[in-house]
Amino acid sequence: MTLTPPVTDRHWIAEKAAAGITTNRLTLRLEALFELPPVTFDDLALPPFRRFRWGIRSSGTYLPETLADALEDLWEARVATAGADRIRDHRNDRRPAGPRKRA
Numbered sequence: 001m002t003l004t005p006p007v008t009d010r011h012w013i014a015e016k017a018a019a020g021i022t023t024n025r026l027t028l029r030l031e032a033l034f035e036l037p038p039v040t041f042d043d044l045a046l047p048p049f050r051r052f053r054w055g056i057r058s059s060g061t062y063l064p065e066t067l068a069d070a071l072e073d074l075w076e077a078r079v080a081t082a083g084a085d086r087i088r089d090h091r092n093d094r095r096p097a098g099p100r101k102r103a
Contacts, residue, residue, distance in 0.1 A: 003027040038078035039071070 004027040010017040044054045048070050052063070063071075 001029050
């Protein structure tokens, strides 16, 4: 989920920043992490997704709305059933105070 709109800022690579090159950035919140992707290239090779070229190596690519809607439906279904593959969020775990033991 994006928390802020994109803003232009100096580049994170010092040489590019020194050359005046900028980049866009935004703040986001990850809602879940997965050991394996919920949607794979194999999924995208099936209808209706196979008519789109998914191996594009650039940003700002237009995705037709019908495919975007279908992909969102597939994503939501997979995320809902992928509970076993989720990486636990440990921020809310209660740990006793004091130093941790290292293995």
